[in-house]
Amino acid sequence: xxxxxxxxxxxxxxxxxxxxxxxxxxxxxxxxxxxxxxxxxxxxxxxxxxxxxxxxxxxxxxxxxxxxxxxxxxxxxxxxxxxxxxxxxxxxxxxxxxxxxxxxxxxxxxxxxxxxxxxxxxxxxxxxxxxxxxxxxxxxxxxxxxxxxxxxxxxxxxxxxxxxxxxxxxxxxxxxxxxxxxxxxxxxxxxxxx
Amino acid sequence: xxxxxxxxxxxxxxxxxxxxxxxxxxxxxxxxxxxxxxxxxxxxxxxxxxxxxxxxxxxxxxxxxxxxxxxxxxxxxxxxxxxxxxxxxxxxxxxxxxxxxxxxxxxxxxxxxxxxxxxxxxxxxxxxxxxxxxxxxxxxxxxxxxxxxxxxxxxxxxxxxxxxxxxxxxxxxxxxxxxxxxxxxxxxxxxxxxxxxxxxxxxxxxxxxxxxxxxxxxxxxxxxxxxxxxxxxxxxxxxxxxxxxxxxxxxxxxxxxxxxxxxxxxxxxxxxxxxxxxxxxxxxxxxxxxxxxxxxxxxxxxxxxxxxxxxxxxxxxxxxxxxxxxxxxxxxxxxxxxxxxxxxxxxxxxxxxxxxxxxxxxxxxxxxxxxxxxxxxxxxxxxxxxxxxxxxxxxxxxxxxxxxxxxxxxxxxxxxxxxxxxxxxxxxxxxxxxxxxxxxxxxxxxxxxxxxxxxxxxxxxxxxxxxxxxxxxxxxxxxxxxxxxxxxxxxxxxxxxxxxxxxxxxxxxxxxxxxxxxxxxxxxxxxxxxxxxxxxxxxxxxxxxxxxxxxxxxxxxxxxxxxxxxxxxxxxxxxxxxxxxxxxxxxxx
Numbered sequence: 001x002x003x004x005x006x007x008x009x010x011x012x013x014x015x016x017x018x019x020x021x022x023x024x025x026x027x028x029x030x031x032x033x034x035x036x037x038x039x040x041x042x043x044x045x046x047x048x049x050x051x052x053x054x055x056x057x058x059x060x061x062x063x064x065x066x067x068x069x070x071x072x073x074x075x076x077x078x079x080x081x082x083x084x085x086x087x088x089x090x091x092x093x094x095x096x097x098x099x100x101x102x103x104x105x106x107x108x109x110x111x112x113x114x115x116x117x118x119x120x121x122x123x124x125x126x127x128x129x130x131x132x133x134x135x136x137x138x139x140x141x142x143x144x145x146x147x148x149x150x151x152x153x154x155x156x157x158x159x160x161x162x163x164x165x166x167x168x169x170x171x172x173x174x175x176x177x178x179x180x181x182x183x184x185x186x187x188x189x190x191x192x193x194x
Numbered sequence: 195x196x197x198x199x200x201x202x203x204x205x206x207x208x209x210x211x212x213x214x215x216x217x218x219x220x221x222x223x224x225x226x227x228x229x230x231x232x233x234x235x236x237x238x239x240x241x242x243x244x245x246x247x248x249x250x251x252x253x254x255x256x257x258x259x260x261x262x263x264x265x266x267x268x269x270x271x272x273x274x275x276x277x278x279x280x281x282x283x284x285x286x287x288x289x290x291x292x293x294x295x296x297x298x299x300x301x302x303x304x305x306x307x308x309x310x311x312x313x314x315x316x317x318x319x320x321x322x323x324x325x326x327x328x329x330x331x332x333x334x335x336x337x338x339x340x341x342x343x344x345x346x347x348x349x350x351x352x353x354x355x356x357x358x359x360x361x362x363x364x365x366x367x368x369x370x371x372x373x374x375x376x377x378x379x380x381x382x383x384x385x386x387x388x389x390x391x392x393x394x395x396x397x398x399x400x401x402x403x404x405x406x407x408x409x410x411x412x413x414x415x416x417x418x419x420x421x422x423x424x425x426x427x428x429x430x431x432x433x434x435x436x437x438x439x440x441x442x443x444x445x446x447x448x449x450x451x452x453x454x455x456x457x458x459x460x461x462x463x464x465x466x467x468x469x470x471x472x473x474x475x476x477x478x479x480x481x482x483x484x485x486x487x488x489x490x491x492x493x494x495x496x497x498x499x500x501x502x503x504x505x506x507x508x509x510x511x512x513x514x515x516x517x518x519x520x521x522x523x524x525x526x527x528x529x530x531x532x533x534x535x536x537x538x539x540x541x542x543x544x545x546x547x548x549x550x551x552x553x554x555x556x557x558x559x560x561x562x563x564x565x566x567x568x569x570x571x572x573x574x575x576x577x578x579x580x581x582x583x584x585x586x587x588x589x590x591x592x593x594x595x596x597x598x599x600x601x602x603x604x605x606x607x608x609x610x611x612x613x614x615x616x617x618x619x620x621x622x623x624x625x626x627x628x629x630x631x632x633x634x635x636x637x638x639x640x641x642x643x644x645x646x647x648x649x650x651x652x653x654x655x656x657x658x659x660x661x662x663x664x665x666x667x668x669x670x671x672x673x674x675x676x677x678x679x680x681x682x683x684x685x686x687x688x689x690x691x692x693x694x695x696x697x698x699x700x701x702x703x704x705x706x707x708x709x710x711x712x713x714x715x716x717x718x719x720x721x722x723x724x725x726x727x728x729x730x731x732x733x734x735x736x737x738x739x740x741x742x743x744x745x746x747x748x749x750x751x752x753x754x755x756x757x758x759x760x761x762x763x764x765x766x767x768x769x770x771x772x773x774x775x776x777x778x779x780x781x782x783x
Contacts, residue, residue: 002440012540025199025363035199037363041224041306046572046646047747048542054363060440061329061433062362065511067529078537085531105538106742106751113538 004036004058005158006068010051010083011075012100013040016146019171020073021052023150026167027159028056038062049079056158073153075146076100077118077129084122094153094191095122096132096145128152128191135186140179147172147180151187161188196368202330202359203228205366206297209337211238214372215267216292217259218243219252221618222647223271224306225360226299230269230659231648237660240375245650245659248588248618249274253281253296257350260294261387262378265341269297272313272354273587277619279316282350286320287397288386289348292376293341296322300356302476302507308570308587310505312477313354314454321401323408324454325353325417328435330364332452338369339415346411347404356476358433358507409457417453420464426522427468429485431475437510438474441517441527451481462488469493472501472520476508495520544575546748547763549686549712550610550639554581555744555771556689557608557637560696564606567594569620571612572646573639579745581610589619596623596632596705606700608635613669614644614652621672628677628705635699636678636707638669641714649717673707680706687712689770715763725764727780730756734776741768741777 007024011017018039028035036058040050053064066086072093074080080095087093099115106112119129130152136144147168150157154164165184172180200208207229210218220230222245234243242259246252249270256268270278275298282296298313317324325340327333333355340351385393412418427447430438435450442448449464465471465488473482473496482496495501501516502508510528517523544551550573557566558581568574568582569591576582584594595609611620616638627634644650651657653667673681680702684695692710699706713723730741735755742751748761749768758768758777769777 013542021363022199025365029197029199029365035363035365038358039361039363041228041361041648046542046545046575047540049540058364061436061510062358062364063437063509065509065528066533067531078540081534082537082540083533085533088529101750102538102540103543103745103747103749104540106749107745108538110536110538112752 002068004055005070006058006064007054007056007071007073007157008051008064008069008083008086009054009073010049010079012079013046013048013050015075016143017050017052017075020146020150021054022171023147023164023167024054024056024157024159026170027163030163030166031159033057034059036060036062049082051083071153071156073149075149077115077122078102078113080122081118090126092153092156093122093127094149094156095127095129096149097129098133130187130190132187135190136183139183139186141176144176144180144183148183148187151184152191154184154188155191197365198368199363200330200366201228201363202333202355202361204232205330205334205368206337206355207232208368209334210267211371212369213293213338213341214265214375216241216264216375217256217266219246219255219266220269221246221249221252221274222644222650223274223299224647225301225357226269226271226297227647227650228360229297231650234659238375243659245652247653249277250280253278253285256294257281257285257290259378260290260292260350261288262292262380264292264376264378266292266294267297268294270299271307272298272300272311273308274298275313275316277588282316283320284389284394285350286322286401287389287394290344290350291348291381293344294350295337295340295344296350296352298352298354299360300354300477302356305357308585310477312480313352314480315478317352317354317454318480321405322349323347323351323412325351326432326452326454327353327355327359328433328450328452330359330362330366333359334366334368336452343408343411347408349404356433356507405455409455412453412455413457413460415453418449418451418456418460420449421447422464422467423447425468426470426472427464428472428474428522429464429481431481434474434476434508434513437508437513440510441514443523446522451475454480456481456484458484458488461485465489465492470520471495472516472522474502474508474513474516477504479504541578542575543578543745543747544572545715546746546761547715547765548572549641549710549715550576551579551744551746552686552689552692552765552767553610553637553639553710554579555767556692556696557581557610560693560700561606561608561635564608565598565603567591567598567607567609569611569615571615571639573610573612576610588615589623592620592623592627592634592636595634595636596627596630599632599634600630606635607633608637610637610639613638613640613642613654616669617653617667621676624673624678624705625676632705633703634705636705638707638709640669640709640711641717642711643714643717645714645716649714669709678705678707680704681709682707683709683711685712686710687765687767689767715765719763727758727762727764728766728769728777729758729780731776731778734774736774736776738773740771740773744768744771
């Protein structure tokens with residue numbers, strides 16, 4: 001059996017998936033644990049669907065096999081649906097309650113899915129849908145939504161909260177540290193209360 | 195020694211500093227670009243660093259520095275090696291004095307490339323050593339070894355990390371950065387540096403004499419290792435060696451290949467101790483070929499008999515399929531799952547406000563029946579707008595356009611090429627088109643940066659890699675000096691002028707150049723440029739969807755009317771397209 005705790009972070013190019021994965025990587029370093037990750041660069045970043053894979057305690061290759069991820073963090077509802085097959089049975093899903101529709105949704109003539117349609121599809125005991133953008137905005141900046149989502153997911157991640165918060169401090173721009181710390185803690189609160 | 199969580203390319207960049215590199219050149223290309231992008235953010239006095247205009251130029255510059263005794267690094271993506279192949283093939287004959295490392299980043303699965311070629315073949319072709327790392331740590335450590343090997347054997351050494359090394363991350367042990375730099379000195383030696391036939395025949399012989407020593411040294415350095423554990427064995431190269439370690443049963447032997455050329459005696463000794471061998475490597479069956487050559491009666495499983503694919507990238511799952519098929523395991527270790535179907539796709543797309551979109555729009559509008567050869571860059575995404583008919587390699591838009599035109603095809607041929615690509619290998623095609631009487635329109639998409647690979651500066655940016663100002667290149671003067679008389683520069687946000695210029699070009703004959711110039715919208719945003727956002731007046735919108743067809747990600751369509759979202763950058767082109775006049779500047783109340 002695999003020893004690593006595998007996390008998929010998915011979203012749209014430019015939303016900050018890589019920064020979120022860096023926080024997990026730094027937190028692993030802080031705890032002296034091995035870590036491997038893979039991410040999307042280059043062409044696919046231009047507004048395309050992107051994924052970061054992080055294997056906490058990972059010792060081998062960086063890739064997570066579909067059907068084996070322990071946790072899926074999605075920055076967008078549609079991307080949660082696109083990648084949910086990566087989760088193992090019973091794997092946890094933390095999803096931002098936001099839907100950015102791809103241009104293809106308007107030009108293809110297919111019915112355009114709504115937030116409610118997708119929320120219903122994703123609903124289940126292992127899913128938490130969080131309004132991370134609202135939490136981040138309340139904390140001081142909508143740009144901290146990625147960190148708010150990490151906070152929401154932190155109950156499931158096998159790393160100490162202090163390590164994760166220190167990871168946040170190391171990864172975000174210096175002057176946004178208080179906002180991001182706040183966003184992390186509020187995100188963490190939000191899931192407890194669901 | 196310290197441990198850090200780093201991107202593969204950043205770890206490689208750090209290793210270059212540990213090795214004390216004195217000269218760095220390259221051309222951006224995914225997945226190689228972040229090596230120089232990392233190094234250039236912290237320029238080091240005494241170390242020359244440049245983004246060159248193409249890979250051949252980069253390679254020759256680095257080679258010359260290595261001839262002068264410096265340690266030189268040259269980086270490129272796999273297809274860049276095609277451009278640099280001319281000097282590469284002979285640089286192994288001349289050899290080097292200072293260490294020279296060619297970083298050729300391969301892209302199995304063509305995540306961001308036009309093909310899946312295997313750079314190991316180039317190393318074999320040029321008869322130079324090739325380091326093929328299985329992990330980021332291997333790549334980091336391999337860079338340092340590569341410089342030592344290069345100096346020991348007087349040969350350029352290739353390191354070929356793949357996308358899943360360059361763009362993966364891990365906890366990496368770093369060493370100390372070297373201090374001080376060598377200053378180049380050229381020692382005249384025509385027998386080495388002037389490859390006339392009389393010299394080159396001798397140099398080739400010397401190159402061949404180096405090979406057995408290289409093979410042995412690669413084993414001594416521990417690049418190629420073997421552990422005998424049973425009757426059956428796996429031999430894996432590159433990142434496949436990491437994937438297999440995750441799932442390999444304890445009673446199966448394993449050999450890993452981390453560098454080439456492979457020592458045949460060593461390989462034969464390992465193979466002879468087993469009855470069955472499964473060979474696992476992405477892309478070309480190079481290890482498999484070597485194994486089949488030394489095998490005597492063993493059963494070999496590989497690509498050649500269908501156990502693994504010849505194309506794409508591997509994963510632990512694909513490797514498990516092969517283990518199962520070869521009878522190495524009895525059950526698949528991973529579940530079978532399938533992705534959700536029928537979702538709106540989200541491919542990469544030109545940014546909201548990207549200057550290329552209005553240029554493509556105008557081309558299609560004016561040259562309705564036109565043929566649109568294009569090139570390599572963000573603008574290849576114009577495919578989604580129906581404005582890209584061909585793309586093959588860097589610089590091949592103008593040449594393909596003139597070839598189509600001279601073939602007798604009677605429709606208008608309008609090609610697109612970015613500024614960096616034009617300077618890379620576009621100019622020759624333009625000279626040729628004028629010289630040979632082509633009848634084409636060349637649209638230079640001039641956003642003043644090499645955008646797709648991460649906004650690297652080029653001569654047109656007027657900044658060097660390390661941020662110092664450089665003299666301006668005039669694309670207009672360049673085109674005129676190639677013999678083009680119709681050279682017009684337009685702001686692609688000025689839709690009526692753009693359409694008008696296209697119409698005028700359509701009326702003319704010969705090679706016509708239109709330079710569409712506007713900074714890349716991402717660069718403009720980072721530089722603090724702000725334009726007013728636009729909005730749709732819902733009452734005026736007729737729901738004709740013409741703005742939706744324009745394909746900007748800032749325009750949505752709900753309840754039979756268009757709506758502009760937060761992505762709007764204020765380029766205002768959609769306002770000119772809307773026939774109802776429903777799109778206007780947002781007024782803050």
